[in-house]
Amino acid sequence: MTAATIDPTGAAQTAPRITLVTALSDAATITGRYLTHILRQPRLLVFSTIQPVMFVLLFVYVFGGALLQDPSIQQYGSYKDFLLPGIFVQTVAFGATQTAIALAEDLNKGVIDRFRSLPMARSAVLVGRTLADLVRGFAVVLIMTTVGLIIGFRPQFLGLLGAIAVVVAFGFAMSWIYAVVGLSAPTSETAQAASFVVTFPLVFASAIFIPPTTMPDWLRVFAENNPITHVAEASRALATGIGGVAEPLLWSLVWIVGLLVVFVPLSVNRYRKMT
Amino acid sequence: MADTPAVEVEGLTKSFGETTALAGIDLQIREGTVLGLLGPNGAGKTTAVRVLATLLRPDAGRALVFGTDVVRDPAAVRTMIGLAGQFAAVDELLTGEQNLRMVGRLYHLSPTQVRERSRELLERFDLVDAANRPVRTYSGGMRRRLDLAASLLNRPRLLYLDEPTTGLDPRSRSDVWQMVKALVREGTTLLLTTQYLEEADRLADEISVIDRGRVIAEGTADELKSSTGGQVVEVRVSNPADLDRAVDVLSSIGQADAIRTAERVATVTAERGVASVADAAEALRQAQLDVTDLALRRPTLDDVFLDLTGRAAEAEPSSNGHRPHAQVQQGGQEARL
Numbered sequence: 033m034t035a036a037t038i039d040p041t042g043a044a045q046t047a048p049r050i051t052l053v054t055a056l057s058d059a060a061t062i063t064g065r066y067l068t069h070i071l072r073q074p075r076l077l078v079f080s081t082i083q084p085v086m087f088v089l090l091f092v093y094v095f096g097g098a099l100l101q102d103p104s105i106q107q108y109g110s111y112k113d114f115l116l117p118g119i120f121v122q123t124v125a126f127g128a129t130q131t132a133i134a135l136a137e138d139l140n141k142g143v144i145d146r147f148r149s150l151p152m153a154r155s156a157v158l159v160g161r162t163l164a165d166l167v168r169g170f171a172v173v174l175i176m177t178t179v180g181l182i183i184g185f186r187p188q189f190l191g192l193l194g195a196i197a198v199v200v201a202f203g204f205a206m207s208w209i210y211a212v213v214g215l216s217a218p219t220s221e222t223a224q225a226a227s228f229v230v231t232f233p234l235v236f237a238s239a240i241f242i243p244p245t246t247m248p249d250w251l252r253v254f255a256e257n258n259p260i261t262h263v264a265e266a267s268r269a270l271a272t273g274i275g276g277v278a279e280p281l282l283w284s285l286v287w288i289v290g291l292l293v294v295f296v297p298l299s300v301n302r303y304r305k306m307t
Numbered sequence: 308m309a310d311t312p313a314v315e316v317e318g319l320t321k322s323f324g325e326t327t328a329l330a331g332i333d334l335q336i337r338e339g340t341v342l343g344l345l346g347p348n349g350a351g352k353t354t355a356v357r358v359l360a361t362l363l364r365p366d367a368g369r370a371l372v373f374g375t376d377v378v379r380d381p382a383a384v385r386t387m388i389g390l391a392g393q394f395a396a397v398d399e400l401l402t403g404e405q406n407l408r409m410v411g412r413l414y415h416l417s418p419t420q421v422r423e424r425s426r427e428l429l430e431r432f433d434l435v436d437a438a439n440r441p442v443r444t445y446s447g448g449m450r451r452r453l454d455l456a457a458s459l460l461n462r463p464r465l466l467y468l469d470e471p472t473t474g475l476d477p478r479s480r481s482d483v484w485q486m487v488k489a490l491v492r493e494g495t496t497l498l499l500t501t502q503y504l505e506e507a508d509r510l511a512d513e514i515s516v517i518d519r520g521r522v523i524a525e526g527t528a529d530e531l532k533s534s535t536g537g538q539v540v541e542v543r544v545s546n547p548a549d550l551d552r553a554v555d556v557l558s559s560i561g562q563a564d565a566i567r568t569a570e571r572v573a574t575v576t577a578e579r580g581v582a583s584v585a586d587a588a589e590a591l592r593q594a595q596l597d598v599t600d601l602a603l604r605r606p607t608l609d610d611v612f613l614d615l616t617g618r619a620a621e622a623e624p625s626s627n628g629h630r631p632h633a634q635v636q637q638g639g640q641e642a643r644l
Binding site for chain 2: 065068073150
């Protein structure tokens with residue numbers, strides 16, 4: 033959307049007006065760019081899809097038997113039903129780190145300089161990047177669900193849809209943390225290393241793989257208040273119908289909104305003021 | 308006022324921590340002309356371009372693009388400018404055509420304009436055959452041409468070229484020069500940064516020599532050369548020990564100096580033009596000095612830089628506080644600052 037104005041020199045000049053429509057169209061252009069990247073790297077696509085599937089299979093078949101001794105897992109009937117809704121969260125949390133890596137790389141190659149010199153919305157690169165992660169996260173979760181169904185995961189269908197929605201929304205919110213990381217890191221390798229340092233403890237010290245009850249007290253307190261635990265428990269309660277939904281779901285939504293409220297302005301501001 | 312300058316910069320300063328990148332520079336570019344910003348690595352050229360391209364906020368001073376302040380109304384400035392950087396800022400994984408279309412869409416051109424303009428630019432920059440290949444398969448010269456094409460989608464009134472030929476082989480460099488000259492003929496105003504003397508000499512109408520964040524000289528290439536003095540006769544003696552005697556002998560016909568001791572070169576002002584060459588030859592013959600080279604030449608921008616800074620043209624790079632552009636591979640044989 034542009035509006036013609038007359039400048040003092042008397043020559044017609046087009047003054048830029050970034051409206052919601054142009055901001056969305058710019059973001060869509062950038063989303064398209066990043067999704068094309070994913071398709072242009074077929075090997076990366078294959079391995080980054082195999083990886084979460086591999087995690088599902090390893091945890092189910094290596095630890096599943098032993099973990100089923102735990103009474104709090106027994107109530108789910110099988111470890112598959114306990115694990116799958118939780119491990120979705122691991123996938124989107126790690127998938128979101130791609131935002132940090134891609135932004136750091138674009139920054140180093142000068143692509144961000146070009147974008148910043150264009151009359152496009154200041155939010156578009158970040159919104160486009162995080163939306164591309166959301167699309168990818170959704171696709172990978174669908175693949176994991178399919179593999180799960182094949183090996184005997186038996187969710188409640190409507191609840192599963194709700195679970196996927198919460199998990200993917202949480203991954204989107206996480207992407208905005210990584211946007212700040214990516215815009216602050218000097219190289220994409222640093223961005224990757226920094227993202228993993230943040231993500232690993234959150235993912236493993238959580239209720240994704242086991243209930244936190246057996247952890248030492250200090251870790252249990254961390255795990256029980258970890259946002260990933262809330263989202264994993266919400267996803268599990270929705271998909272299986274076992275356990276209370278309301279509390280973990282409420283906490284999940286609080287975290288999703290909270291992360292977005294803090295990290296969206298922070299990263300957009302950082303993008304705008306970058307030197 | 309038809310004479311609003313394309314670029315007007317006053318007292319611009321920028322520091323990165325302890326490093327002063329711009330120590331107060333003034334620049335002016337008239338519409339339709341080319342300003343060459345000439346200086347060594349770390350002189351502040353890229354910082355100046357980044358401020359003018361709205362990528363960087365200056366600490367102090369004022370920068371106007373067609374009368375619009377880059378700090379106060381960056382969005383309006385962005386619609387008027389094109390930027391092609393030192394690094395070819397193109398997307399490796401997209402094809403050449405996808406790159407151009409993406410930039411066209413981000414300029415908010417209509418779908419028809421995006422299509423037509425992309426095709427037109429691919430033709431113009433000789434990239435039609437490679438249009439559907441991913442950019443990662445392109446050569447350095449092709450990337451640079453695509454980068455240049457991307458900066459032109461919006462038909463900018465003002466184009467910034469930050470070291471457009473750094474790292475290119477001589478043939479690709481002369482291709483880029485041809486394309487830049489054509490743009491200028493069509494009326495595009497250009498700010499060109501370069502560390503190649505030859506490039507500034509060929510492309511720029513006016514040159515600002517910049518060193519350590521300051522403009523240390525400005526004028527046309529001819530003005531800069533003549534400020535260093537007129538024509539000289541350059542003499543290279545065979546034996547290094549003869550250099551001082553050669554200077555003595557040459558002093559009889561004009562003002563003589565040993566300019567490059569290591570290369571055994573002395574010069575003398577050539578007040579009588581070509582006749583001075585004969586005078587110099589005769590004087591050296593009578594003194595029985597062996598000479599390997601004797602020529603009349605005008606001062607080059609190399610001499611200008613040496614004269615202005617007291618440092619040799621091959622200045623050592625220094626950090627200017629942001630990403631290490633200085634690490635780009637240097638190509639080519641010609642003198643550079």
